[in-house]
């Protein structure tokens with residue numbers, strides 16, 4: 001374990017935009033909220049534009065900055081590389097960081113393809129021999145209500161799981177004039193709504209139920225097939241008004257039905273065209289003894305229907321997940337004083353730092369994230385073959401720790 005004498009864990013982060021800001025907030029906060037054996041030092045952030053990365057380092061609280069991720073990895077005063085870039089660079093940065101003996105936290109989805117994800121798993125397995133730890137950033141596992149959901153399922157409160165119903169809905173690209181950003185380009189993002197937000201509900205439902213998706217039948221759609229791009233990108237077709245346009249090469253929406261390894265049947269829906277839905281992640285699970293509902297817009301709550309109660313007393317109960325005995329909550333505020341989106345990242349950093357200090361693997365491992373990637377691939381393959389039923393290849397590890 002590459003920890004310095006000051007018991008510091010020195011982090012270098014690549015990318016400083018959306019996830020870079022969320023991770024920075026979590027690295028800044030983690031030692032203030034939680035008592036940990038190691039103190040995080042935010043050593044350096046990497047971005048390609050010097051003026052912008054210098055400003056970001058200052059604003060987000062990093063000691064310094066570099067303009068090439070290779071420089072970050074070469075530094076011997078950095079223990080962890082935190083990858084917050086688009087999917088097309090996850091494999092290259094991660095594999096190089098692991099080879100240099102750095103622990104790695106990598107944002108989801110793990111990679112843009114199964115082949116890349118497998119290479120990352122192999123690199124993580126080799127690095128593990130030297131005590132190097134890896135984690136893929138499926139942060140919603142660490143929303144306390146979602147973690148409680150998993151605990152209640154594992155404790156048998158739902159009995160045998162029959163149904164999983166999961167949606168993740170957004171609406172930020174419904175305007176056809178919205179530009180061709182990296183998330184709409186297959187070579188940069190791997191897939192569209194499927195890999196971006198569908199990956200979250202795949203991971204979360206597998207984590208909560210402890211069951212793997214074994215087969216799928218899928219539909220994907222790209223509603224807007226061309227979008228404006230910045231004029232400086234040459235060689236692209238122009239619209240009637242002279243504006244350059246490019247092809248959207250990912251799905252705008254993905255739906256699939258699935259079977260889970262424990263016998264449950266499931267439906268999944270991921271869309272960026274659900275007008276009015278901003279970041280609507282909702283999961284409902286029905287078992288033989290009860291049901292649970294999690295809704296990210298009300299993330300401090302969990303709805304529980306206990307079918308074992310006398311019928312006169314049955315009904316959905318709202319559990320306010322703010323008690324100290326709820327996952328992660330003892331570190332925060334008195335009961336009823338709610339928390340938010342950013343806390344899931346602080347919890348992720350907390351578990352990562354603790355695992356590095358203890359010399360154990362945090363979850364989700366790269367092997368588990370490969371499991372999500374295998375589902376994404378099966379969904380794309382099914383959609384491309386007229387929704388044909390498609391078996392999902394299985395990773396060799398069980399679901400979650």
Ligand SMILES: NC(=O)c1ccc[n+]([C@@H]2O[C@H](COP(=O)([O-])OP(=O)(O)OC[C@H]3O[C@@H](n4cnc5c(N)ncnc54)[C@H](O)[C@@H]3O)[C@@H](O)[C@H]2O)c1
Pocket residue numbers: 014015016017018019020046047048069084085086087089107108109137138139196
């Ligand atoms: N866990 C979550 O809930 C969640 C939410 C959003 C995004 N993500 C994931 O996080 C990753 C980043 O997404 P984002 O929304 O932060 O994207 P973003 O576009 O907001 O930021 C990407 C950053 O990466 C930088 N970058 C790109 N290539 C680089 C390179 N070669 N070297 C250095 N910097 C480089 C960009 O300059 C930018 O700072 C993606 O994998 C995405 O799927 C996860």
